[in-house]
Amino acid sequence: MAVQSDLSAIQGLLFDKDGTLLRYDESWGPVNREAARIAAAGGGSELEERLLDACGMDPVSGKTRPDSLFAAGTAAEIAAGFVTAGSPLAVDALTVELDDLFVRASDFSVAVTDLSAFFGRLKARGFRLGVASSDNERSIRETARRFGFLEYLDFIAGYDSGHGSKPEPGMVLGFCKAVGLDPSQVAVIGDNNHDLHMAASAGAGLKVAVLTGTGSPATLEAMADHLLGDITGIETLLPTRERA
Structure with a gap:
């Protein structure tokens, strides 16, 4: 160092x-889970867990990997990661939804x-x-x-x-x-x-x-x-x- x-x-x-x-964990763990739920678009818990893992969050422990998409990415980058991992939504539309979610998330931040x-x-x-x-x-x-x-x-x-x-x-x-x-x-x-x-x-x-x-x-x-x-x-x- x-x-x-x-x-x-x-x-x-x-x-x-x-x-x-x-x-991070207290503020963004629940938000990341909600983001995956939105991105799964009703595809079920298995898809939600796959999307969480693809963007850097262990769906069991709730821990987020350093320098992953959740840790450092923009809404557009996270949306693209979700789509690559199987979200049926379009990247642009999902980006708008995630941006809105992230603004609302400030109410629950620690x-x-x-x-x-x-x-x-x-x-x-x-x-x-x-x-x-x-x-x-x-x-x-x-x-x-x-x-x-x-x-x-x-x-x-x-x-x-x-x-x-x-x-x-x-x-x-x-x-x-x-x-x-x-x-x-x-x-x-x-x-x-x-x-x-x-x-x-x-x-x-x-x-x-x-x-x-x-x-x-x-x-x-x-x-x-x-x-x-x-x-x-x-x-x-x-x-x-x-x-x-």
């Missing part, structure tokens, strides 16, 4: 959403910490803040409203926001453009390798992995500069700085 030394250079924090701000207080403290320290997710932008905004941190965000990007999708660098570069920072001044915080590869491809100054999602030390430590139990560790990792 490489370690970034000049942490004082970091002025912007770009967070993943699911598995990073929200606990936050890692008090996100309003957490983002408020980071904003008070002068950091520019953003969220970059493989989910759609509407779902990100709904989550931020529900947990009370929308007002602290300088940037929001979903797969449909025009910045491309992970692990491409576009979301990081879009954040940098929006807040006037160089990528070397930005820390990217996420729970899987799509986040870390996105950070690396953009030249981000710091790659931080957390263990509240689908990743594990074994899958994350090779790419991460720092590995934290959860996002609250970022507060002690980064030095105190004056508010800009």
